[in-house]
Amino acid sequence: MSVNNFETIYYGLFKQHYSALLFYATRLVGEDDAEDIVQDVFVELWNNKSKIDFDNHIKSFLYKSVYTRSINFLKHKSVVDNYTSEEKEFFAQKIAYYNYENSEVMARLENMELKKEILSAINDLPDQSRKVFKMSYLYEMKNKEIADILGISLRTVEAHMYKALKILRIKLSHLLLLLICFFRCV
Amino acid sequence: MNKISDDIIWRYLQGTATAEDMKALNEYISASPENKKYLFSIEELYHLGKWKYDEEDKINAAMQRLKSVVQPVEMFVVSEKKEKKPMKHLFLWTRYAAAVLVLVLIGWLSFKGLTSEDMIRVYADNKIRKIELADGTKVWLNKGSVFEYPKTFTKDNRKVRLDGEAYFQVARQAGKHKFTVESKLMTVVVHGTIFNMKSYDKDTVAETSLIEGEVFVESVNDDSKIVLLPGQKAIVEKNNHKMVVKETNSLMDGIWRNNMVPFQNATIQDIAKVLEDLYHVEIEVRKDIDLTHTYSGMIEKKEKLEDVMKTLQNSIPIRYKIESDKVLIEPME
Known part of the structure; x- marks a missing residue:
């Protein structure tokens, strides 16, 4: 494999899988540390380019690496952050659930199509509730900040959030069923 | 259960x-x-x-970050030789690749300054870098900036140097200990505050805009001094060294840091004005658009204006048309 050819394949792989791999890592270790884990996986791939076959298995190699690194990271974090036994148990269950060999779960993680449906459900919310919900959910603003910016009371913000969640819950429940049944029901 | x-x-x-x-x-x-x-x-x-990392500009940014680690092609590094000129020595990556790689992995490049032994020098070459100093002060360095800070802060000396643009969140310390930023044209003295400072050595203008708190600005080559209030900007020009104070939307000056553009109670006209400044295009708002309605929130600045317009169109009842020399905003039918 020529150098240029390798680079094309390498960055092509990155473009193709970055979002899904990052989403996967985020499920395991959370937002703050997922980016580093995915980057490290690609650095490892670069450093071992002569030893790794860039064939059909490369995708499972990437997911496996993210998984292994995430587990190691969580082990370390559980010590540093002094996890309670409940937290440890929860993460153990989560790790087992998101095992890269669980093809049903993995197939779902790669499917980003549902995002559009979620966003359109949000956009269909009544005017003021939509505004409040977007500020809270998409821009991660605190209820207090939203109240200040919109010039409404904290109570009103909470009421709008409650209303939005209630509507979304009904609208999205079919999506959730879709997720849960993804394989079993077809 | x-x-x-x-x-x-x-x-x-x-x-x-x-x-x-x-x-x-x-x-x-x-x-x-x-x-x-x-x-x-x-x-x-x-x-x-709320997943954003499937968007092209996010993926490209992450790829640039990866590239700078696996292929650090060329870098500016400080010459270790005795020449007086401390910067601008270009080395090919081959010789320094190993050293550079390790440093990049740590998070950012820091090289010991030549002029003073105890200063750490940080370069932000093609990426915005965030640094947290020992006193808790946070600094975001814009691309192409050089920043120097002492290895250890003493009680009464928190003095740093900037050649470039940086957004500072200075941690307040008990006992009114000052934090000083020096640059070629202006010096800024603060206690605990948030401000954006743009002062590249090569530029003929230096400016500081205050977002929160209070700062004291001094022109380097003349005695003009001023205390800035939030929403004000101090500008020093190289040719006359005179300091001018202007009212500004200081939040706008810090946008480069996270690409988020905040706006409060803004009409569509106000938003269009902000976008004009950001993208250097003319935006025409059609006369029949409702200007009694105001909006508050954040817009994420994206690579292309069109992507921002698309997002806006989802939250505000407008349509946009991109014409050869301008963008037209119309009410939604």
Whole structure:
């Protein structure tokens, strides 16, 4: 494999899988540390380019690496952050659930199509509730900040959030069923 | 256990679950595989709705970051030789690749300054860098900036140097200890505050705009001094060294840091004005557009204006048309 050819394949792989791999890592270790884990996986791939076959298995190699690194990271974090036994148990269950060999779960993680449906459900919310919900959910603003910016009371913000969640819950429940049944029901 | 309350799930999703919640969650997901699937599916949906990393500019940014680690082609490094000129020595990556790689992995490049032994010099070459100093002060360095800070801060000396643009969140310290930023044209003295300073050595203008708190600005080559208030900007010009103070939307000056553009009670006309400044295009707002309605929130600055317009169109009842020399905003029919 020529150098240029390798680079094309390498960055092509990155473009193709970055979002899904990052989403996967985020499920395991959370937002703050997922980016580093995915980057490290690609650095490892670069450093071992002569030893790794860039064939059909490369995708499972990437997911496996993210998984292994995430587990190691969580082990370390559980010590540093002094996890309670409940937290440890929860993460153990989560790790087992998101095992890269669980093809049903993995197939779902790669499917980003549902995002559009979620966003359109949000956009269909009544005017003021939509505004409040977007500020809270998409821009991660605190209820207090939203109240200040919109010039409404904290109570009103909470009421709008409650209303939005209630509507979304009904609208999205079919999506959730879709997720849960993804394989079993077809 | 077959039910779990929405409240617990909501707290879990927001990262505020209590110890009791965790116990309930454990019991719930241990009860059946379906429960496990239910909880984790909800979590996936929750994060998927606000997932941004499938957007092209995010992927490209991440790829640039990766590239700078695996292929650090060329870098500016400080010459270790005795020449007086401290900068601008270009080395090919081959010789320094190993050293550079390690440093990049640590997070940013820092090389010992030549002029003073105890200063650490940081370069932000093609990426915005965030630095946290020992006193808790946070500094975001814009591309092409050089920043120097002492290895250790003494009680009365928190003095740093900037050649470039930086956004400072200076930590307040007990006993009114000053934090000083020096640059070629201006010096800024603060206690605890947030401000944006743009002073590249090569530029003929230096400016500082204050976002929060209070800063004291001094022109380097003349005695003009001024105390800035939030929403004001101090500008020093090289040719006359005179300092001018202007009213400014100081939040706008810090946008490069995270690409988020905040706006409050803004009409469509106000928003158009901001976008004109950001993208250097003419935006015409059609006369029949409703200017009594105002909007508050954040816009994420994207690579292309069109992507921002698309997002805006989803939240505000407008349509846009891109014409050869301008962008037209019309009310939605």
